[in-house]
Amino acid sequence: MSPAIRLGPLVFPAELAVLAAAVALGLLAARLLDRPARDRPGADASGVLWRALIAGLVAARLGFVWQYRDLFAQDPLSILDVRDGGWAGMTGLAIGWIYAVVAMLRRGARRPAVLGALALASVAWLAGGRMLAPEGQAQPALAALTLQDLNGVPAGLAAFQGRPVVVNLWASWCPPCRREMPAFAQAQASRPDVHFVFLNQGEASPEILQYLRQHAPGLRNVLRDPASDASRKFSNRGLPATLFLDAGGRLVDLRVGELSAATLAQRLDALGSAGGQPVPAKASK
Numbered sequence: 001m002s003p004a005i006r007l008g009p010l011v012f013p014a015e016l017a018v019l020a021a022a023v024a025l026g027l028l029a030a031r032l033l034d035r036p037a038r039d040r041p042g043a044d045a046s047g048v049l050w051r052a053l054i055a056g057l058v059a060a061r062l063g064f065v066w067q068y069r070d071l072f073a074q075d076p077l078s079i080l081d082v083r084d085g086g087w088a089g090m091t092g093l094a095i096g097w098i099y100a101v102v103a104m105l106r107r108g109a110r111r112p113a114v115l116g117a118l119a120l121a122s123v124a125w126l127a128g129g130r131m132l133a134p135e136g137q138a139q140p141a142l143a144a145l146t147l148q149d150l151n152g153v154p155a156g157l158a159a160f161q162g163r164p165v166v167v168n169l170w171a172s173w174c175p176p177c178r179r180e181m182p183a184f185a186q187a188q189a190s191r192p193d194v195h196f197v198f199l200n201q202g203e204a205s206p207e208i209l210q211y212l213r214q215h216a217p218g219l220r221n222v223l224r225d226p227a228s229d230a231s232r233k234f235s236n237r238g239l240p241a242t243l244f245l246d247a248g249g250r251l252v253d254l255r256v257g258e259l260s261a262a263t264l265a266q267r268l269d270a271l272g273s274a275g276g277q278p279v280p281a282k283a284s285k
Contacts, residue, residue: 003132004238004256011238013085013256018128023053026121033113045113052100052118060092068262083176084260089129093122134251141233142167142243142251148224150205155223160195164271167197167243169231172211176258177240183261185216191268197221201239202228244271 005012030045064086065072065079072079097118104114142157149155157167168184170177188196198219200208205224212219228237235241235256244253244267253267 003234003254004236004241006236006238011236011256013238014132015085015129018132019125022121022125022128025124026117029120030113030117033116034110045110045117048100048103048107048114049117049121051103052096055099056092056096057087058092059095060087060089063088063091064262064266068265071260071262071265074261078260078262081260083258084263085255085257086260086263086266093125097122134254142230142245145225145229146227147199148226150208150222150224152205157197160197160221161249162247163193163195164247165195165197165243165245165249166268166271167199167230167245169199169201169225169235169239169241169243171201171203171239172207173203174239178215180240180258180260180264181216181219183259183264185219186261187264187268188220189218194268194271195221197223199223199225199230201225201231242267244268246271 003014005014005017026049027046030049034045061079061082067088068086078084100114100118104111145157147155147157157165166184166187170181172178184196184198187194198221200222202225208222208224212222225231231237231239231241234243234254238256240258241254241256242259242264243251244255246252252271255263255267259267
């Protein structure tokens with residue numbers, strides 16, 4: 001499944017579509033299973049599921065904020081900006097189930113309707129997440145990209161093998177790309193164990209250099225993708241997009257959309273635990 005869904009000029013992360021589909025399935029199941037009891041007193045199963053969803057989403061966000069509380073303390077208002085995709089998914093799922101079970105017992109909602117619908121929604125969400133996860137295989141499409149440095153000299157990502165690599169697809173005209181750039185610049189300065197590559201999509205060198213001089217003068221490893229091949233192949237032309245590769249060159253995570261300092265730290269933590277052996281260099285003949 002593509003990590004991004006395009007609707008006309010708009011591009012949405014596919015995980016939002018998975019969540020929406022899971023919720024829709026759960027609500028449909030609740031209506032079908034709860035139909036025989038509509039003339040009896042008691043809580044409506046659909047209402048219980050909606051409240052469980054809200055409780056789960058709030059808990060998932062707060063769980064993530066607590067996990068990266070030091071970063072959020074630097075900018076408390078960023079807690080409200082959920083565009084960064086920062087959620088503690090399993091925490092939210094557990095709280096949603098707890099709320100639904102308590103509400104079912106206290107409000108008298110029918111157990112088959114609530115439990116069946118919630119189970120179906122949970123399975124759909126978990127299965128969708130597994131479908132979206134990269135397969136952890138080496139990416140020949142990345143190696144085949146025709147790239148340049150800012151002087152027009154051909155370049156490639158093979159030069160960054162041996163360590164985990166984070167490839168950020170960006171453009172200077174893209175507002176979320178600009179918003180997330182300070183977090184990437186800070187991460188590049190503080191994480192020498194990771195290669196950060198900033199792969200500009202479709203812009204000319206003078207435009208890129210002007211932007212870097214004004215907003216990110218210390219950024220390293222800036223390359224050009226003149227034909228925007230990377231965003232076309234990996235994110236359905238959605239920007240920003242970030243690819244996370246382990247030391248063996250395998251794609252282990254892909255985020256379409258803006259990253260905050262906290263969500264970038266979350267994925268860097270996961271990248272470090274993913275392991276992976278460096279790809280051995282070919283012996284020269």
